[in-house]
Amino acid sequence: MLNYSKKKFRLNPPQVMAIGFLVIILIGAVLLWLPISYVDVGRLTFIDALFMATSATCVTGLSVINTGAHLSTFGEIVLILLVQIGGLGFMTMSTLIALVLRRRISFQERLILQEAMNHDSTEGIVRLIRKVLIYALYIELAGALLFAIRWSFEMPIGQAIYFGIFHSISIFNNAGFDLFGGLPNRLGSLMHYVEDPYINIVSMLLIILGGIGFIVISDLLTYPKNKKLTLHSKVVLTASAALILVGTLVIFVFEYSNSLTLQPLSTIGKTLSAMLQSVSSRSAGVNTVEIASMRQATQFFIVIMMFIGAAPGSSGGGIKVTTFVILVGAVYAMIRGREEIVLFHRRISKDRIYKAITFTLLSFILIVLSTMILSITENFHFLGILFEVTSAYATAGMSVGLTSQLSGFGKVFIIILMFVGRLGPVTLAYTMSPLPKKETYRYPEGKITIG
Template sequence: MFGQFHKKLKRFRPNPPQVLAFGFIVMIAAGSVLLSLPVSSSSRTAMPFLDALFMATSATCVTGLSFYNIGEHFSLFGQLVLLLLVQIGGLGFMTVATLAALVFRRRISFRERLILQEAMNQATTEGIVRLIQKVLLYALVIEAVGAVVLAVRWMFEMPLGQALYFGMFHSISTFNNAGFDLFGMFPDRRASLMHYVDDPVVNAVTIVLIILGGIGFIVISDLLSYPKQKKLTLHSKVVLTVSAALIVVGTLVIFLFELTNPHTLHPLSPFGKIFGAMFQSVTARSAGLSTLDIESLRQATQFFIILLMFVGAAPGSSGGGIKVTTFAILIGAMVAMVRGKEDIVMFRYRIAKDRIYKAITFTLLSFFLIVLAAMVLSTTEDYPFLGILFEVTSAYATTGMSMGLTSQLTTPGKIVIMLLMFIGRLGPVTLAFTLTSKAEKELFRYPEGKITIG
């Protein structure tokens, strides 16, 4: 019996989604062990393993949900462990592994290219290694520039060494859409970036980092090559157009809903009101940082932010959600149906049927997961339903914003949120391929049937 099991194990070759899922699990497990060590805590006391597992999952899945004050609870070692998990989780462990292979001049096999193709959500393996090299270069350059600008800004209010460390930590956390911050270590500061709600430098740099991290490396590469090629791919056009529309609409909606709210925008200066509305619109798409108190927002604004979180960022980025391209296809399908058209056309290109089916499948799976998780947490947690729905959507979309439920989660609640963060980072369709065997090609087709719709 053991011999047969050994032979099956040797024949087992995991598919790319299974490799990705296993890689994330290994990273989370390693991070959990490190964070549970006494050296990771500023008080030198070991953290409960379930809490360490939650924090490692939140960091690896670049979510940012936390029931600990990062700047106060974790030691420098613990903070660096979180930052390393965020960096590897944001770039993808296969990207980092490819970097190591290139450094040691090891050949990238075709199987590894297939895994990279799955990790970067590409349609082909052609040029995948060059794309990975660009991803690493872009990420390091963008994070370095962001770190320097933020450090210069914070040098006016803290020592040079601390300013440099804060600049590096928040630049990496922001670009990877993780949402962790260290300002909780100051007793006179409010959570996240609320102290800088009307600061033009911190707002501008953070917004740019969030947007660059959210549109994805494919679009960044396309934009950098535009002066030479004078054209953008359909993917880049859709991502940029829909992202810009969501930012503008989100800013206007939040501004109008919160303009008279004495706990959010009302007391701010005119520029502070604009920055506050725009920042929340941008960060809701997957970043998790905030300059306004999320619990003090009106319920209409909180529900609108749930919708923004559900849409999320772009494919190939560190952001979550159903993705802006999926949202664009759904809107395109609605418009085509209303206009009586058979095809979804974007920028004079017809969208393939398999892309439409995938968009619908991804959206429905995401919706069902969020609904199921919200129902479970409504049973296990004593909290208002809107706060539960907000938390669940934030976890699945790897956003990291919270209305206060995270710190009150029960053990079952923590497990549900961890599963949502993991599925949200990996993607429900990828997870489904991980759990199922290789699909067999159909040898026949059933006759077409018609049902009444509407």
């Protein structure tokens, strides 16, 4: 834990988060850069090692190497540890160490944890962190066991257990890294299991649990006892279900006759693949069909899904489903002539609406500018660049094949995007701005014509 005793060196919570992630990324990059981390490919450049460390810590999943073929066991363990630390948050891991050592969690550290978990207050934050660690452990263990049982039929039991642990952590934390590229006659990600209901269902459950956030999971576990769900949980669950359903239908219809994706599959295979792509597109980066072979309309739809992202307090990125719901609610309220946004009979405060608009606009501007810049420096078509930029910023990890072809400048640019996307542009802006001062006066109201 950082020492905050000297006031002149005191950092605010967003600054601690930014510095903490930077330190973890740099340590990971150095470890991945070591010769012990690779097999049969020689030593990669430090930029490639930094790219992989950033992608893992920011739980993105974009890769400039074939993870299963190019990393040694040591390198794979380093990568998945970075995913675990990045998914749960380095402050959560620091809190775990403090709890094990029976060290008191200071108020400043509770503020940082509040920021990291997107929680409303510091009240009960340590108790929430304990739950987060327990939930994550049980879910990842269950996923590892289910995967290991299935893969024990096609590989040695030791390898099946190792693969189960690696992919359970990777998929639950919405990272999307896989080791199948290192096996003979295997395609990357879960493409070998495109029509396997078992692998598809287990993967989707892990992605959904990792994407709805620990606050919602805690609510769901206590629901049988208190029969109540918070407004946050209701919004996240409803919006997530709606987005999964809409995404499945759109991908199924758009790709139904595409001979390179869904057309050769059975009806069950088409449905499973469309659903997995829908679930995965908002953050996880797992795929069972080739994304680059999808129609442009489908790819653009996935860009929209990645932009929306997962839930607050999860390892997913994007503008978050709650932000999307508030924006939709604002449009609906305006059309109906209402002055307030009401969700589940609860009024949404104006500061939440302003924050949603700010976050969305900043994210949109950042993606547009980044796409324009990379369109100049990278020799790739526009939609592919937009796809890769959105995937990096939203930490979604899906790719149409551009990542491995990036120039040195392009790799550094994507590294920055992944870092900004993991922290969020608003949080990052707070790290560089002074504390806001409350104004003691108000300007007279003015009117501007809209529309």
